[in-house]
Amino acid sequence: MFQSGLHPYLAQLNAKWIARHPETAARALDRFAKAEQGSMLTLRWAAARVDAVERRAIYLEQALEEQRHAGLFSKRAAELRGQGETVAPVITDAEDLFARLGEIRFLAFLHRGERRAVVEFAYYRAAFERAGDRATAALFAEIVEEERNHQDYPLALITALSNDPKAAARAARFVTAWEAWRGFRRLGRFLAERCYNFCMWCLYPLLAPLCLWVRLVRPEPRGLVVTTEWQNRKSLEGKA
Amino acid sequence: MAAVLGISGLYHDAAAALVVDGVVVAAMQQERFSRVKNDAALPKDAAFACLKWGDLRPSDLDSVVYYEQPFQKLERILLSSLRGFPRSLRQFPRAIRSQLADKLWVLDSISELLDVPRSRVHAVGHHEAHAASAFFVSPYERAAVLTLDGVGEDITTAIWLGNGNTLTPVATTAWPQSLGLFYAAMTAWTGFSVLEGEYKLMGLSAWGTARYRERIDRVLRLQSTGEFELDLSYFDQFNDTELGFGKRLEQLLGPRRQPNAPWDLRVSEDQHYADVAATVQQVTEEAILGLARRAQRETGASNLCLAGGVALNALANARLAKESGFARIFVQPAAGDAGGALGAAILGSIVRGDARPEPLTTAALGLPAKAAEAVELAQQLGLSTRRLQDPASTTASLLSEGKVVAFVQGRFEFGPRALGQRSLLARPDSAETCTRLNAVVKERESFRPFAPSVLASACGTYFDMEPNDMTPFMTTVAVARNDAPHPLGAVVHRDGTSRLQTVTAKSASSLHAVLNGRLALGEAPVVLNTSLNGRGEPIVASASDAIAFLLSHQVDALVLEDVLVNKPL
Numbered sequence: 001m002f003q004s005g006l007h008p009y010l011a012q013l014n015a016k017w018i019a020r021h022p023e024t025a026a027r028a029l030d031r032f033a034k035a036e037q038g039s040m041l042t043l044r045w046a047a048a049r050v051d052a053v054e055r056r057a058i059y060l061e062q063a064l065e066e067q068r069h070a071g072l073f074s075k076r077a078a079e080l081r082g083q084g085e086t087v088a089p090v091i092t093d094a095e096d097l098f099a100r101l102g103e104i105r106f107l108a109f110l111h112r113g114e115r116r117a118v119v120e121f122a123y124y125r126a127a128f129e130r131a132g133d134r135a136t137a138a139l140f141a142e143i144v145e146e147e148r149n150h151q152d153y154p155l156a157l158i159t160a161l162s163n164d165p166k167a168a169a170r171a172a173r174f175v176t177a178w179e180a181w182r183g184f185r186r187l188g189r190f191l192a193e194r195c196y197n198f199c200m201w202c203l204y205p206l207l208a209p210l211c212l213w214v215r216l217v218r219p220e221p222r223g224l225v226v227t228t229e230w231q232n233r234k235s236l237e238g239k240a
Numbered sequence: 241m242a243a244v245l246g247i248s249g250l251y252h253d254a255a256a257a258l259v260v261d262g263v264v265v266a267a268m269q270q271e272r273f274s275r276v277k278n279d280a281a282l283p284k285d286a287a288f289a290c291l292k293w294g295d296l297r298p299s300d301l302d303s304v305v306y307y308e309q310p311f312q313k314l315e316r317i318l319l320s321s322l323r324g325f326p327r328s329l330r331q332f333p334r335a336i337r338s339q340l341a342d343k344l345w346v347l348d349s350i351s352e353l354l355d356v357p358r359s360r361v362h363a364v365g366h367h368e369a370h371a372a373s374a375f376f377v378s379p380y381e382r383a384a385v386l387t388l389d390g391v392g393e394d395i396t397t398a399i400w401l402g403n404g405n406t407l408t409p410v411a412t413t414a415w416p417q418s419l420g421l422f423y424a425a426m427t428a429w430t431g432f433s434v435l436e437g438e439y440k441l442m443g444l445s446a447w448g449t450a451r452y453r454e455r456i457d458r459v460l461r462l463q464s465t466g467e468f469e470l471d472l473s474y475f476d477q478f479n480d481t482e483l484g485f486g487k488r489l490e491q492l493l494g495p496r497r498q499p500n501a502p503w504d505l506r507v508s509e510d511q512h513y514a515d516v517a518a519t520v521q522q523v524t525e526e527a528i529l530g531l532a533r534r535a536q537r538e539t540g541a542s543n544l545c546l547a548g549g550v551a552l553n554a555l556a557n558a559r560l561a562k563e564s565g566f567a568r569i570f571v572q573p574a575a576g577d578a579g580g581a582l583g584a585a586i587l588g589s590i591v592r593g594d595a596r597p598e599p600l601t602t603a604a605l606g607l608p609a610k611a612a613e614a615v616e617l618a619q620q621l622g623l624s625t626r627r628l629q630d631p632a633s634t635t636a637s638l639l640s641e642g643k644v645v646a647f648v649q650g651r652f653e654f655g656p657r658a659l660g661q662r663s664l665l666a667r668p669d670s671a672e673t674c675t676r677l678n679a680v681v682k683e684r685e686s687f688r689p690f691a692p693s694v695l696a697s698a699c700g701t702y703f704d705m706e707p708n709d710m711t712p713f714m715t716t717v718a719v720a721r722n723d724a725p726h727p728l729g730a731v732v733h734r735d736g737t738s739r740l741q742t743v744t745a746k747s748a749s750s751l752h753a754v755l756n757g758r759l760a761l762g763e764a765p766v767v768l769n770t771s772l773n774g775r776g777e778p779i780v781a782s783a784s785d786a787i788a789f790l791l792s793h794q795v796d797a798l799v800l801e802d803v804l805v806n807k808p809l
Contacts, residue, residue, distance in 0.1 A: 044275050047784055053613075057620035060784060064792050083501060089776020093276065200333035204326075211325035218319055221414040224397070224467045224534065230410045 011120035015127035025128070025136060026077040033073035034092040039113070040066040041094035046106060049098050055157070062150055069143050076139050101178070104162055107154035108171035112179070114151035118144055242302040242592035245290065246585025247350055248369070248577050249282045250343050251308075252435050255578035255654075256287040257605075258294045259585040262594035264377065266290040267585075267605040267654040269578045272781035278435055279778075282346070283581070284353055289607055298354040304361045305588035307369040307580030309393050310346050314339050316394035316415060364587050366392025366580065367548070368400075368407065373583030374547035375402035376590070377600035378570040379709060382543070384410075384535040388528065389548035389576075390420030399535040402545065405596045410538050416477055417470055419527055419550050422460050425475055425484035426520045430513050431497030434484065435549075442555055443688045445521035446735035447505050448514030455492055456519045460527065466534025468527045503685050514687075525556045532564040542567045547583070551575040552656070554739045557716040561708065568708065571715035573603040574655030582654070602747045603713060604661045606652030606781065611801035614783035618805045621787065626804045632750060635799050636757030639667050639767060643796035644681060646772055648786045649750035652779065657714045658771035659741055660693060660751025662780045664795065666768040668692050671729040673768060680794045683775040689739070692731035695755040695765035696742040702728060702766055703740055711742040726764035741769060 018028040043063035047056045070090045098106045125140035158168040246257040249270065257267035266289070271277055273285035291298065317335045321328040342349065351358040364372075370387040385400035385407065396418035399410040423441070424434045432440045461469045476486035483496075490496060497513050504510055532544060544566040546557065552575050561569050572579060590596060618625045628634050631649075638645050644666045652662050664681065666673045678686050691714055696707045702725075705711075705718035717737040720728055731738050745752045755765040772780040774793055780786050783800060790798045790805060798805040 041275055044788070048273075048782065053616040053620055056784065057617055060617070060788055061621065064788060067792060078500070083498075091277070091776060196337060197333050200336065201329070204329055204332055207322060207325065211322045214319060214322040218323075220323055220416070222417065222469065224399070224411045224413050224465070224531075226411045226538075227409045229408060230401075230538070233408065 007116055008119050008123070011123045015120075015123040019124070019127040019131040019133065019136075022080040025133070026080040028124075029073045029077035029080070029136075033070045033077065033090045036066045036070035036073060037090040037092045038094040040064075040070060041092070042097050045094075045096045046098035046103075050103065055103075058153065058157075065146055065150070069146070072139055072143065076136055080136070101175070104158055104167060105171045105174055105178075107158050107161075108168065108175045109179075111151055111154040111158075112172065112175055114147050114154075117147045118151055121147060242589055242594055243294070243296055243300055244303045244305060244585045244588035244592065245287060245301050245354070246305050246307065246369075246581040246583065246588065247283060247287065248307040248580035248584065250280055250346060251577060252278045252280045253577040254280055254283040254286070255574070255581040256283045256290045257582040257585040257654075258290040258296070259582075259589040259594075259597065260294055260296070262589055262597055264582065264586075264597045264600070264605065265294040266607075267574070267578075267582050268607070268652075269574075269654070269778070271778035272606065272652060275778055275785075277776060277778050282349060282353055287354060293607060298356050301354070301356055301360065302592060303588045304350055304354060304356055305584040306346055306350060306361070306363045307577075307584040308346075308366040309363045310339075310344050312365075312393035314344055316391075319394075320415060362588065364584050365395075367395050367398040367412070368409075368587065369580040369583035370547040370575075371398065371400045371402070371407050371545075371583065372587045372590075373579040374545035374551075374570065374572050374575065375400070375407060376405070376586045376596040377572055377582070377598075378402075378543070378545045379599040380543040380545065380568065380570065382541055383545050383570070384532075384539040384541040384543070384566070385545045385547070386528075386531055386535050386551075387548045388419050388531070388546070388550035390424060391415045391418055396420060397531065399531070399538060401539045401541065405590050410535070413467070416472060416475070417468070419460075419468065419524060420548070421475065421477060421484055422470055423520070423524055423550065423553075425489070426516070428483040429485050429489060429493065429496050430517060431499040431501065433499070438549070438552075440685060440688060441517050442521060442553060443685075443733070444514050444517040445555070446518075446689075446733050446737070447687055448511065448516070448518035450519040450522040451515050452493070452519040453522070456516075456523050458492065459489065460523055462523070462527055462530055464530075466530040466532075466537075468530065503687060505687060521553075521555060524550075524553065525559045528553070528556045529559060529563055532560050532566065536565055544569045546571045547575045547579060549576040552715065554715055554717045555737070557710060558718070558737070561710070561716060569716075570709040571713065572600055572655070573653065573657050573659065573713035573715065575715065576656065578655060601712070603653040603655055603657065603659050604651040604748070605654040606661075608651050609648045609781075609783040609786060609800055611783070611803045614787060614798075614800045614803050614805060617784060617787050618803075621791065622808055623787070623790070624806045624808060626806075628799070628802045628804050631799050631802050631804075632753030633757040633760070634804060635665065635754045636761055636763075638797055638799075639665060639754075639758065640761055640763060642667060642670075642673075644673075644677065644794075646780075646786060646790055646795050646798040646800075647751070647754070648772070648780065648783070648798065648800040649748075652781050655713070656771075656779075657741075658769060658779055659712075659714060660743060660748030660769065662772040662786075663693075663751070663769045664772050665754070666690075666730065666770075668731045668764060668766045668768045669727045669729055674730040677768070677770065682770065687734075689733035690731050690768045690770050691739040691741065692728060692766050693741040693743050693748075693751055693755065693769040695752070695759065696744045698759075698765045699740070699742050701725065702764065703738065705740075707742040711740060712744070712747045714739055714741040716740075724764075726766070728764070728766060730768050731766070 047059035121144045128137035254270040268286040270283035271279040371385045397413035474489040703718040710716040720732040759765040
């Protein structure tokens, strides 16, 4: 139902590139770990917000699987780096898409994301297999299977929830447009950030005279400074 | 008579606290809702949860108080960047962007977030909020208050005199002279994450010998006046706020330890880090001790309250209790930035004429977990559930069988400690339990200790200490007795100490019942009590969180209120 656009081709190219060297592979796996951890958070929030206990259970189960995937990616990345078993917890952020999009569109988003993951991860599995890294290839194969299950149930849920066979298509169109808009805004933010940094670095040298003045007028304070309020109180007590 | 909501956030450990007519109604951290550890985002969920618990709407609030003065903070950042020219080149754009993007307008953001008029949103000083969070819920009428953290607006350390419902600032130390910066930088140097790894550094210190005193004294100089001075050439607070330390520190102590590399304290490289940790801990304790003695000299008070992130250093607190000369010491459980929300709310309440709150007897200020929800969800997920007649004695029996039990009772705790409301319980006797929990359940470094919870009335039998004002909140340590009637191998650290919690029916009634249940079985009224969370996760809050924890961790059972939940065999 959903077209993935350029993603499969980019993923194919990227997969070949990252599978070449353990460090590039580890970096990519760390990125995947963060993405999976982000999905976990999104699903946990969905589970916390949904009223129906059946769907809460579904979201919670998927959240735990995403968390497990994050752990597996992270562990393999550490192995590729020769760091052994100790793996840093995956720290990431996420968006509360359930609250932002509503349940139907959230499910459409979920389906779209999981389907993209299935396609991409299949390329990564093949690339690692070709590169002779069977352990990483097996990891992708295992995760792809679970992601395949995750991509199927949202469509059935959309139909069940909306009682409308066309609802899924409508939600899909919305989510596609929304994702494109989000991508555009992210690009804008990225460019604005670069512009801002450039402007600030240009401005910074101009602050030199002000810096000298600040050092003279407001030098760095040292030690424990007794407050005026306390000094006044003490002197009043002394007089009394 | 007023309803005041306190808010902390945008830096780390965002939280909300509700005080109504001088009573602390609720206090919760945002991380418990967002499931992002130490979540810094403005605590919308926590704020609305507090209001819901207090049966209030935002429009019922007389005042909303933020725990920091945004313009003073901006001033400090500008001054600090300008003083640090040209070393602040990298930090300057980031700091200004962060301030101008949201932090400067935080009072307006809070007004929008809660839909309360802007005129009702106020701010108090960061250290004043810390001081209030400790003193106004302490059992003391008059006390010296010491607040220590990384930095507030511009202050890093402050001495206050608390008297009745007033707080008077006595003396302050300004940024960048900061014990918080020192401890955080050393935490980063040891390969741990700042704001998360400070406990690990403290735990590691017991495995080392303080053999680097001469070197650490060059970094942090202590003076007989109680003051301290950091040699800033060892720090790089302008360029790297994540790490905080500079190249010179690595020249002095060796290279930073590789983060997340496995620990093996039999290896000399790792032992070196443990020795540095022991020295850092020793110097930190002496610095805090010096400040406490100075606070006593200045104020003449016989009691001391501590707050700020550094106040969570339980080893230092124990040393203060022994050596500072104060008769009594109080450290509330959320002494870090989350506690700032509580302090802000109390200050707002007192300004509006309310009395200060009653002394804090329990940290259970969050939301309860619903047993019915747990049953429904567990059944959906194929877990077996059973209603219990006597959850406490069932838990005690499970513990006797050597089981590890996730224990969820009542409202969740405020602060970083699990105090019997969202705890993972196990037998305290075997060191094997400790190894299993570290390796399999908590997936954390093997050198880290576990804490005991002990029946308050039996404290002196097992530990060389009677309950004090800190022990209900696990903010101090005690030496375990060699002549205790039962072994406590899982909860005694390498240095012979335990970060104990003394339990009464008032502080944690369900855990109290479990301890009595153990006593009835002829066992020690002590349990291993660690927080109910996985690695890198916040502590469990709701029934869903508890079920998720059970499903994803190798624990034997979940006792949630009166429901026993088991994984299918």
